[in-house]
Amino acid sequence: MSEERFGEFVLVRRHEYVAELVLDRPKAMNAVSTDMARSIAGACTALAADRDARVVVLTSSHERAFCVGADLKERNSFSDADLVRQRPVARGAYTGVLELPMPTIAAVHGFALGGGFELALSCDVIVADPTAVVGLPEVSVGVIPGGGGTQLLPRRVGAARAAELIFTARRLEAGEARELGLVDHLVEEGRDREEALGLAARMAANSPIGLRAAKRALRLGHGLDLRAGLEVEDAAWRSVAFSADRAEGVAAFNEKRAPRWPGE
Secondary structure, eight states: OEEEEETTTEEEEEETTEEEEEEOOGGGTTOBOHHHHHHHHHHHHHHHTOTTOOEEEEEESOSSEEEOOBOHHHHHTOOHHHHHHHHHHHHHHHHHHHTOSSOEEEEEOSEEETHHHHHHHTSSEEEEOTTOEEEOOGGGGTOOOOSSHHHHHHHHHOHHHHHHHHHHTOOEEHHHHHHHTSSSEEOOTTOHHHHHHHHHHHHHTSOHHHHHHHHHHHHHHTTSOHHHHHHHHHHHHHHHHTSHHHHHHHHHHHTTSOOOOOOO
């Protein structure tokens, strides 16, 4: 396992074809400061270009929190001009995770609030343990979810449910979050990271070309009418149909062996 640090607060660990993006600002419960946002974006840019990274798992180094959202202590010192300047930096962190071209999994325990929950929502799958507490409380401090929450939450739970949760600023414990679909898997306490890495390893056994194309079809086709969605799917299929991965996959199936993916 290799490690690479991006700034002071973000670490990327390599587990063969799985990359673990670690939020590592434990003294602040991973509150996202300007510097941390810039580091998250930088790590995502590097991962997006890394052909050996087939799946990314977003984890936390803090025992009691995934991420508590924006660094409100830092924000308290901002002038309006400071806030305007910070906005594209903050957005870069959330869109960096959202736009990763490979499958992404969030491993959540403890608090995942505001921007912290938006980072998890930016992933394809959310694994949580029973200590997880999630929510988008931004209206309680005079703003709105600005890291994708108003768009990503309704895509998970429907417009009315998302409106209720955002308008009330309510926090949900893990069981209710799983019941309502805010998280996808509820695992034993303390095992969110291990279970997420295990799920990622199962995904990473498949074609990296296929994984990225399937994600592209899922993301681009969402919200389109069926006919348009099928065109998106066909374009993604054509992008892999003549690839070396497809040839290897068919050959491995017929030869009854594990595939050795070229990744192209």
